[in-house]
Every structure is written in structure tokens, then in C-alpha cells.
Amino acid sequence: MNEYIRMSKKPLACVVLAAGKGSRMKSDTDKVLHMLAGKPMIKWLLGTLAQLSPEKIIVVTAPDMEEVQAACAPHTIAIQQEANGTGGAVKAALSVLDGFDGDVLIALGDCPLVSLQTFSDLIDSRGDAGFSVLGTVMNDPTGYGRLVLDEQGIVQKIVEEKDASDEERQIQIINTGVFCVDGKYLADWLGKIEPSNAQGEYYLTDLPKIAACDGKICSAIATLDPSEVMGCNTKADLAVLESVLQNRLRHEALLDGVQMVDPATVYFNFDTKIAPGVMIEPNVFFGSDVSVEAGVHIKAFSHIEGAYIKSGAIIGPFARLRPGADIGEDVKVGNFVEVKKSTIGKGSKINHLAYVGDCEMGENVNFSAGAITVNYDGYDKHKTIIGAGAMVGSNVNLVAPITVGESAFLAAGSTLSKDVPADALAVAREPVKIHKGWAAKYRAGKEKKGLS
16 A cells, blocks of 8 residues: 555545446446456545545435445445536535535546545645646647646646637646645535536536636646546546556566566456465466465466465466365466366366366375366256375266265276275276277278279
């Protein structure tokens, strides 16, 4: 966690604007609930805001956004009854802010990657100003509103591109829509915003001229990293945000001592826990709830979710660990092996082409190629228990529920549905029948028929 402490000691409240439906996402899922590294984008934002230690966080939604409201619990929800602009959205939060005269930070629910440092700097920059606005510098600001500053860096106005003069369009500092406002004036200033635009909506961008009438200035800061203030309106935007976030997670992992051959091809979940000293080869995907201890080697093209991997294990290449996979020390899970809801004891080997599901496997078991636990009968899942030191031959089918004793040998090609005692040999296959000369006679018959 970032240990930065904001300089401002004023009380802080945060208002998150999350009422947008996100129709351009072309999805039944509300925009701010779309996932980034396995977590809804709005939860990334709320997590960052919580680190600012605000007195309250208020999330503004539309009336029928129950899923968003549930995702934002336990924070206060305010309802924007009418979709009438950003000013209207903040107005919806005023009843919760009644009497609050500290800093009011206004953030956007679809702009989830603003850093703690940037939020802190924005709050500190307000000082005695009426409010402050966050900008960013873009080489090509086409399509964005501009911050028009005077020589002292004070915001004179925020102008939308369609309303900007040719000179104003050359400005490269754009408005991100993130503000910090003096709570004493917020309600009064919001009441003075007029819906004088073509859309008939109330916009926060009118605040500089309104504040100026009360002798209050608008200060500004600009982050030099546009990616952290990127909003999300389409699935294409979502993909870019995912890329930005994954790069952050990769960088953090590298700094923590995780080795990656090709970091750009490794994908983390928000809760992935990788210890220092782990080696990760290219094209590895981590789903939710994965913990990896030091000294593990994860080979290329492995997919891991819901798994705990203990030290010294070697996973992959082309391995799949599903939820409930508990991989012991020095275990080898090789290529084209799938493990699900199973505990694999220390030193056991499942080197290739195998399935282990609903299994309790002891230490130093050899689970050979093509062997599987037959855990599903079409209705229920059943458990397989394999004792320490057992040898499971190639293409063995263990029909659960079944227990294999310690150091037992299971002959290749066997299908077993009865328990096998310790130190026993189990063979369950048809005797080989050999008909000498059969193949030659068969071919001769086929050739003769072909000549007739």
C-alpha cells in the first residue's frame, strides 16, 4: 500500500459519479462493474479513495442500478433521479453532505486508475482556492475539454472543444473531470449552474466562472501520465485500461523480486500473491485466489486459478490448476495436466497428460501419463485417496470413490473401482489374445476382393 499521507488536514468527503449506463459498452452489465484484473473497475477507485481516510464516500447512481449499489457497499448511495449532467449528479449527493465544510473530492466511477498520489496532490493543491481541477497533458488533445490558465496557472475557464477558439484548441492540458471543491461553497455554486447547453444539462465545468463571482480562484494540477486518468466508454477503452493495470501489476511483481522472462505475456488477478524468487515463463495466466510460495517455477502457457502452490514446485508447461488445487512442496505438475479440488503431497509427480480431480494424493506418488481420477458419475462428485509412494501406471482410471493404499502399484491400462491395499499390485485389464497370421490373411482377402 502507498504510504503517502496527504498534507491537508481538512476533513475529506469523496463523491463518486457512477450513474452512467455506459450504452457504448454494448453490454447488459453496468459500465462501472466491468472487470479489470478480476475486480469491478469502481472497486479499484473505491479502494484508492479509502486510503485517503475520508469521513465519507458517497456513490451517485441512477435509480435502477441495484448491482452497482450492492458492489459499493458499505459506502453511502445517492440517487440521481434524472440524467442531467455532472452538476446534477453532485447535487444528488448534497443531502448527505449537508453541513460538511471540508474538502469534497469529486471522482468518476469510470476513471478507475487515478493514483493515490495524484488524488492527494489534487486535494493539497486546493489550499485556500475555491476548488482545484485535475488535468493532464496530451500530445493530441482532440475531443477533450481544455483548461484555460492564466500566467499564474489559475484556471480562467474550462472550455469544451466544440466551443473553443482556434487558440484554445492548441492548449494541451485537458480537463479530466476530477475536482476538489470547498464544501462550504459547493451547494451554493451548484445551485448557480445553468443548463445553458444544447443538452440542457448541468455541468461542473461551469464552476470556475461561478466561483470567480465570489472571489474564489480555481487552481489546477496536471498529471504527466495520461493513462491514469483515462476513462472508459467502450470495450476498446476497457482493453486499454486492462493493459495499463496489468503493466502496473507486473512492475510491482518485478520490484518485489518475481522473475518473469517476458512480463508482457503474464496476466495477474488483483489478488494474486507471488512470493519473491518465483520464476514465471511466458504466457501464464493467473485467475482469482492464487498464492505461490518462493522457489516455484511456472512454465509457459499455464493457466492457474484458485490454487495454492508451495515452495519448490514446478508447474507446466501447458498445465491447468483449477480452484481447490493445493500443490505441495517439490511437486511436479507437467504438460497437459489438469488438477482440480485436490491436495497433492510433497514430492509427487504428475508429469503429463493426466487429470486429477477431487483427490487427496500423498507424498512421492507417481501419477503416470494418461491416468485420471474418474470423479463424476453424472450426478455427484466422489473422492479419490492415494497413499504415499503409490505408483499409478499409464492410462489408469480410478473410479471414485476409491482408496489406494501406500506404496501400491497400479498396472498400466487398469480401470479400478475397488480399494487397493497398501503394497498391493492391482491389475484390471483383459488378457491379451494373439491370433497368429490373422493380419496377413486379412490383407490377402482385401487385396483379392480389390482385383475381382
